[in-house]
Amino acid sequence: MxxxxxxxxxxxxxxxxxxxxxxxxxxxxxxxxxxxxxxxxxxxxxxxxxxxxxxxxxxxxxxxxxxxxxxxxxxxxxxxxxxxAGQWADPSSARCPRCERETEFHDEAWQEIPGGWAPFSEAIEDWEAGAEALVRCAHCDASSPLVDWSGMGHxxxxxxxxxxxxxxxxxxxxxxxxxxxxxxxxxxxxxxxxx
Ligand SMILES: [Zn+2]
Structure with missing residues (x-):
């Protein structure tokens, strides 16, 4: 183990x-x-x-x-x-801290939804580089810090x-x-x- x-x-x-x-x-x-x-x-x-x-x-x-x-x-x-969480870390969605709606990354067949993950991937790179790293919500259009999005914790x-x-x-x-x-x-x- x-x-x-x-x-x-x-x-x-x-x-x-x-x-x-x-x-x-x-x-x-x-x-x-x-x-x-x-x-x-x-x-x-x-x-x-x-x-x-x-x-x-x-x-x-x-x-x-x-x-x-x-x-x-x-x-x-x-x-x-x-x-x-290791090489299999593959979140299914993230929840907007403003409107609390989910941005899905995969469809029911676990196929990637185009444009779903990309803003998060870019924000992770920005955050690692020391920037504030905002992600815009496709539902409510508000931009929130990457670190405030929930649902990816596992x-x-x-x-x-x-x-x-x-x-x-x-x-x-x-x-x-x-x-x-x-x-x-x-x-x-x-x-x-x-x-
Ligand atoms: Zn939102």
């Missing part, structure tokens, strides 16, 4: 505040025994991450996992990142701070709620997937 990952993404933190906030959250996780203090655990394609700590079992639901299992590294990103999340747990069973709701509090009550999205 080493390729399964879950990322807690902070949607609200600024790029300037991301690193100090990450340091506070890591200090909390180390103090709780959820992770070890030193980056010694290898991460696929990245520098080493934090190893799981002695109390990992208290923050996950491992009921569906066969014993013995071993969690992998925690990797922390502190720069503007598009967090995706595939994509946009933020300057993300905590990726590699090979951990599902994080418990109680742990995720405490995580949100430690992120100063910011809006968060949980992205999970496999690579």
């Amino acid at each position: 080493g390729d399964y990952f879950q990322t807690v993404v902070d949607r609200d933190v600024t790029e300037a505040d991301a690193a100090p906030l990450a340091a506070r959250v890591v200090a909390w996780l180390v103090a709780e025994g959820v992770i070890g203090p030193d980056r010694t655990e290898p991460v696929l394609g990245r520098g080493p991450g934090y190893p799981p700590g002695p109390r990992i079992r208290e923050v996950v639901d491992s009921s569906g996992w066969s014993e013995p299992w071993q969690g992998g590294a925690l990797h922390v990103d502190v720069t503007r990142t598009v967090f995706d 595939c994509f999340a946009f933020g300057a701070l993300g905590f990726t747990f590699w090979g951990w069973p599902d994080l418990t709701p109680a742990f995720l709620a405490e995580f949100d509090r430690r992120l100063d009550g910011h809006r968060t999205v949980l992205v999970s997937g496999k690579i």
Whole structure:
């Protein structure tokens, strides 16, 4: 299960505040025994991450996992990142924050609807480059920031701070709620997937 990952993404933190906030959250996780203090655990394609700590079992639901299992590294990103659910991330639609209507990306046969995804694809590129990245709604004609569109959360999340747990069973709701509090009550999205 080493390729399964879950990322807690902070949607609200600024790029300037991301690193100090990450340091506070890591200090909390180390103090709780959820992770070890030193980056010694290898991460696929990245520098080493934090190893799981002695109390990992208290923050996950491992009921569906066969014993013995071993969690992998925690990797922390502190720069503007598009967090995706892996190569199969393919959202079906997105919801306009103004009129709350759906823009569909595929028809019933899962064929791409022309022009549906393109504005989002362009906005993602703009956002990664540091721009505001507005997407115009085909229903109400209002332009809204990419990050305010909803419904893509299981595939994509946009933020300057993300905590990726590699090979951990599902994080418990109680742990995720405490995580949100430690992120100063910011809006968060949980992205999970496999690579
Ligand atoms: Zn709209």
